[in-house]
Every structure is written in structure tokens, then in C-alpha cells.
Amino acid sequence: MKYTAPTKQGYFGKFGGKFVPEILIPALNELESAYEETLTDPIFQSEYMDLLREYVGRPTKLTYANRLTGYYGKGKIYMKREDLCHTGAHKINNAIGQLLLARNMGKNRIIAETGAGQHGVATATACAKFGFDCVIYMGAEDMERQKLNVERMRLLGAEVRAVTSGSQTLKDATNEAIRDWVTNVENTFYIIGSVVGPHPYPMMTRNFHRVIGDETKKQIREAENRDPDYLIACVGGGSNAIGFFYPFIEDESVKMIGIEAAGLGADSGKTAATLTKGTPGVLHGSLSYLLHDSEGQVQLAHSISAGLDYPGIGPEHSFLHDSRRVNYYGVTDQQAMNAVKLVSDREGIIPAIETAHAFAYLETLMPLTQKEDIIIVNCSGRGDKDMKTISEWFSAH
Secondary structure (H helix, E strand, O other), X not given: OOOOOOOOOOEEOOEEOOOXXXXXXXXXHHHHHHHHHHHOOHHHHHHHHHHHHHHHOOOOOEEEOHHHHHHHOOOEEEEEEHHHOOOOEXXXXXXHHHHHHHHHHOOOEEEEEEOOOHHHHHHHHHHHHHOOEEEEEEEHHHHHHOHHHHHHHXXXXXXXXXXXXXXXXXXXXXXXXXXXXXXXXXXXXXXXXXXXXXXXXHHHHHHHHOHHHHHHHHHHHHHHOOOOOEEEEEOOOOHHHHHHHHHHOOOOOOEEEEEEEEEOOOOOOOOOOHXXXXXXXXXXXXXXXXXXXXXXXXXXXXXXXXXXXXXXXOHHHHHHHHOOOEEEEXXXXXXXXXXXXXXXXXXXXXXXXXXXXXXXXXXXXXXXXXXXXXXXXXXXXXXXXXXXXXXXHHHHO
């Protein structure tokens, strides 16, 4: 498979593009030009990698999950430890990269959207480090689910604006962030937290996260002297997964699996399984798979995990789904919470509920593996932020 996406117009196959108000086209063109300059700017690249090493804590470890491997009794399971990044998740990789870009462009006001709060915390952290003004849009329901992260953002100096429209979750926070950007486009840089939005954001965010997969490839070759057989990652918008998968896309011997949030079940009407139940449409500036009705109205998504509670997905994932390079499956709230308990018990790691969706798929995959197979799960974030939800779930179940 020769993988060349995206095109100059920002399309991954038929997905992607720039579906935005006319006022934003110059800003996107300016962003694209500035980003392309960074690709051949040794000073930018050196500063970015130095910050990942000295501030974020990269490279993160590749940990052999010996007790989880023993539990299933089949292939060998490794975990790529993005939970060890500063702020507790992979989101900081992208926030640092985009903030350096904003500084180069002379934009000193930063806005962002957040669902689970990890992108908001990462953005607020980077803004504190660089001394930039920061406004974070967050759905009111997500603010209730993720109070700890809201307090972290405020302590870091960010203004957190509650969004009370629609489902009061990630989709609505993104809507408000885009409205702000349209209004304040001259001095404002919008840091999008996933591989969604208009071109060049999906490509740019993927490239700032590809360090996950680059490190994984090097580490597993050092540990096992070969590439893995399977990669598994959770997918909402899809940033942790695409960064993890991208360096392996040309190697078709590596099977890649993306796990969506099926919520109460893919057919329940309370789900966030976009690729399982959705059809192509336009949301937040790009053409991708969406959960929407026959009249084109975007449907409410549901997941116990705030970070996967989104009715769309990145255009690159839509392309990888249609080309069958990556297989995508849904995991329910119940299955994810079972995985939270299992990984906590067996490995002494409390995963984020988002991450637990990826671990939950081991129940399906591991019986099909052989002893010599190598499986790597992207441990995209830690579960500190979710302890309220986790505690309430197990008290009720």
C-alpha cells in the first residue's frame, strides 16, 4: 500500500477538505504555509523535540504486560505508555507543537476545545509554559464529569468557558470554539485537539503525534527484534490512534485495530460508534463519517468516556476504514469498565476510560492469537481524571 494522503487540497481519498466560512480560508492558508515551513526548519524541529524530551518526558516506555499476558495465556501484550507523559496523556505532544507554531505566527491568544479535559489541560499547560492567554471551551456535562481537569486548567491560568448548547459535550464545545475563532481570527490561534477539522489540522495533528508510533517501532524492534502483529488504540476523533498507526501503515503485516465507543450498544441509539453506524457528512470543517439522521442533522453521541463522546471521526480514519487498512470495532460502556478493573488489578495501571476501550478488545482478540504473536495497546492516558465516574460506576454495579 503506497500511502500518500492527504492531497494538496487536504483530502484522504474522498474525506477531508476545508468546509469553513469564507472568513477562515485566509487563516487556514496562512496556517498551512507556516506549518509547511516548520517541516524544513531545523530550529523549530530541534526546539520541538527538545521540549518533548525535557518537558513532556519522551520517549515514553514500552512496557511488557506480563500479568495481562498471563491472564489471557496467548500472545505477548505490550503497552505504549502515553499515560506517562506530562499531564497524563498523549495530548501534550500536539499542544506543544501547535503552540510553537502559534508563537512563530505571532498569535498570542490561544483557544481550544476539550471533551475529557486532557487536551484542555495540555493546552493550558503549554500556554502557562509560554506565557500565552488561553481560553478553553468545554461542554457543561463534560465539566461535571471531569471536574478535576477543570480545576487543573484553571490553576494553570486558563479561562474555562462552559458550553450549555446541544448535548453539552465535545461537539458543542467545538462549535463554540469555531465561533470564537471566526470572531477573533486576526490574533487567535485555534489548537484543535484531534485529527479532525479543516485541512491542515488532521495532517498537522497526526504529524505531531506520530512520535508515538515512531518510538513504538524502535522500542519493539529492540525488545523483540521484529515488528508487532497487532496494534490496538481507542478512537474518538482519533489522534492517539493515528499517531500510533501512521509509522506502520506501509507494513501490511502489522494489523491495526481502532476501537470506538459503542456506548449502550451500537444499535441502542446511545452510541458513539461513528464508523460502525455512521455515513459520510460534513462536521467541523471536514467531510468524514458522522452519526446523523436522514435529514443530515447530527445525532447526539453517547459514551461513558467524555473523550470518545463525539459523533464524528477524523477523515484519515474514514479513509483507512474504507480502504480496510485499519479495522474498527465498537466496545460498550460495560466492556470498557470491565477493562478498567482488569488492567488496574493485573498491571497496577489505572487506564483512562477512553484507553480502557482499547484494552477491552483484548477479550475478543486474544483467543485468536498464537503464543508468538505480539500485541501492543496504546495506553493513551491515565485514569486519575475518571475516578469520580469509575467510583460511581462500580458503586452502582
